[in-house]
Amino acid sequence: MDDPLICARAIHFAATIAAVGAIFFSIFIAGPAFSKVDAGARSPTVLRAQFAWLAWIGLAVAALSGAVWFILVAQSMSDTSFADVFSEGALWTVLLQTGFGRAWLARLILACLLAAVLTVSFQRRGKTPLANIFAVVLAGGFVGTLAFAGHAVGASGFEGVLHPAADFAHLVAAAGWVGMLVPLTLWLAAAARDEALAGAAYTVAKRFSNVSLVTVGVLLITGSINALYLAGSLFAITETDYGRLLLIKVALFLLMVAVAAVNRQVWTPRLVQDGNVASNREALSRLRRNAAIEVGFGALIIVIVAVLGMTPPSLHQQAITEMQHHSH
Amino acid sequence: MRIRITLVMLLLGAVGAGAARAHAFLDHASPLVGSTVATAPSEVALTFTQNLEAAFSSVQITDGKGVRVEQGKPQISGNTMRVGLKAAGPGRYQVHWHVLSVDTHKTEGNFSFTVSGP
Numbered sequence: 001m002d003d004p005l006i007c008a009r010a011i012h013f014a015a016t017i018a019a020v021g022a023i024f025f026s027i028f029i030a031g032p033a034f035s036k037v038d039a040g041a042r043s044p045t046v047l048r049a050q051f052a053w054l055a056w057i058g059l060a061v062a063a064l065s066g067a068v069w070f071i072l073v074a075q076s077m078s079d080t081s082f083a084d085v086f087s088e089g090a091l092w093t094v095l096l097q098t099g100f101g102r103a104w105l106a107r108l109i110l111a112c113l114l115a116a117v118l119t120v121s122f123q124r125r126g127k128t129p130l131a132n133i134f135a136v137v138l139a140g141g142f143v144g145t146l147a148f149a150g151h152a153v154g155a156s157g158f159e160g161v162l163h164p165a166a167d168f169a170h171l172v173a174a175a176g177w178v179g180m181l182v183p184l185t186l187w188l189a190a191a192a193r194d195e196a197l198a199g200a201a202y203t204v205a206k207r208f209s210n211v212s213l214v215t216v217g218v219l220l221i222t223g224s225i226n227a228l229y230l231a232g233s234l235f236a237i238t239e240t241d242y243g244r245l246l247l248i249k250v251a252l253f254l255l256m257v258a259v260a261a262v263n264r265q266v267w268t269p270r271l272v273q274d275g276n277v278a279s280n281r282e283a284l285s286r287l288r289r290n291a292a293i294e295v296g297f298g299a300l301i302i303v304i305v306a307v308l309g310m311t312p313p314s315l316h317q318q319a320i321t322e323m324q325h326h327s328h
Numbered sequence: 329m330r331i332r333i334t335l336v337m338l339l340l341g342a343v344g345a346g347a348a349r350a351h352a353f354l355d356h357a358s359p360l361v362g363s364t365v366a367t368a369p370s371e372v373a374l375t376f377t378q379n380l381e382a383a384f385s386s387v388q389i390t391d392g393k394g395v396r397v398e399q400g401k402p403q404i405s406g407n408t409m410r411v412g413l414k415a416a417g418p419g420r421y422q423v424h425w426h427v428l429s430v431d432t433h434k435t436e437g438n439f440s441f442t443v444s445g446p
Binding site: 073076077078093094097098099100149150151152153154155156312 | 352378379381382383384406407428429430431432433434
């Protein structure tokens with residue numbers, strides 16, 4: 001049954017995106033904003049610790065769910081029982097002799113390196129630029145290489161290069177948007193309680209919104225490339241499970257974009273209305289609520305992605321249908 | 329609100345529906361699927377729609393009596409799998425393939441070809 005694999009995939013996607021999002025947020029958004037907060041304030045220390053925990057827990061859960069995912073795939077590949085997959089050397093064969101195994105090996109190495117760099121980066125409060133650069137590159141690599149565990153691989157020629165590259169960028173952008181929403185919500189919640197943070201809330205909301213513009217653009221372009229290769233035709237989108245799931249995913253994505261647009265256009269500008277404390281508080285509260293709603297939509301999208309990876313892509317399914325008709 | 333409920337229901341329905349697996353399937357073969365050839369080929373070549381994992385892809389070829397006639401392990405390169413044939417006489421041959429595509433999905437299938445002459 002595919003259900004345990006779908007669960008492992010969903011948890012792994014969510015944990016990876018959460019961990020990478022926390023790292024991206026700490027470096028790109030929180031770092032610059034903290035410099036505008038009074039040095040004596042206690043909240044930045046608390047928030048830094050929260051982001052670090054988010055990254056560490058995300059990485060730990062990603063490691064665990066990644067191991068379960070790997071074992072389930074190895075079991076399926078080698079047609080053995082759960083017990084035999086450990087005893088008959090199937091794990092090694094999958095790890096060393098298949099593309100999926102080599103991708104997992106590379107991701108394990110990336111995760112270990114990332115953990116080492118994070119230890120330095122978090123200890124020095126993000127003030128070591130070199131460690132930050134390494135953390136961003138390794139975190140991006142860790143989430144992006146998930147592309148090599150899915151439908152993006154398998155083709156030859158130009159598609160064999162463009163499709164995995166587009167999927168890699170898609171995953172990094174997803175972590176840069178959906179993954180950063182959780183630490184953003186934490187920040188906004190803390191800012192509602194602490195005046196020192198509230199002063200930097202506009203910087204945070206604006207920076208996040210600007211980064212989102214870029215990531216949403218990347219998601220649209222790379223998502224279209226993926227859809228072109230996997231869904232292909234109108235028939236394939238409307239008449240297959242894969243296509244219908246993809247439509248739901250796109251609908252959820254558009255809802256997220258709509259909520260994000262309201263945050264950008266309506267509530268973020270209200271944060272700079274000096275002197276109007278009530279208006280600021282309302283804006284903070286609305287921003288936080290909307291960010292939490294976006295997190296909910298993002299989680300649903302991740303579940304769909306976990307199922308999509310297990311569903312035959314529309315074009316494959318369409319071709320099979322045509323073959324069956326042909327042979328009758 | 330109704331839209332959201334509909335979406336969630338659609339999502340849950342889709343998740344519950346389960347998922348079939350079929351990713352690398354046979355694109356073409358030599359000898360051609362279902363064909364009749366004059367002389368026995370020295371090898372059978374199968375080309376798939378996706379690249380294959382050599383460690384978990386195999387092919388069995390049997391003659392009319394069910395005796396295995398493939399020779400050695402199949403050679404796999406990209407999306408093509410080739411296997412040699414032992415000296416084979418006229419008759420109908422069954423090819424059963426079982427492959428793993430690089431996107432981790434398994435597929436299998438059968439076809440036959442007929443050798444009409446020596």
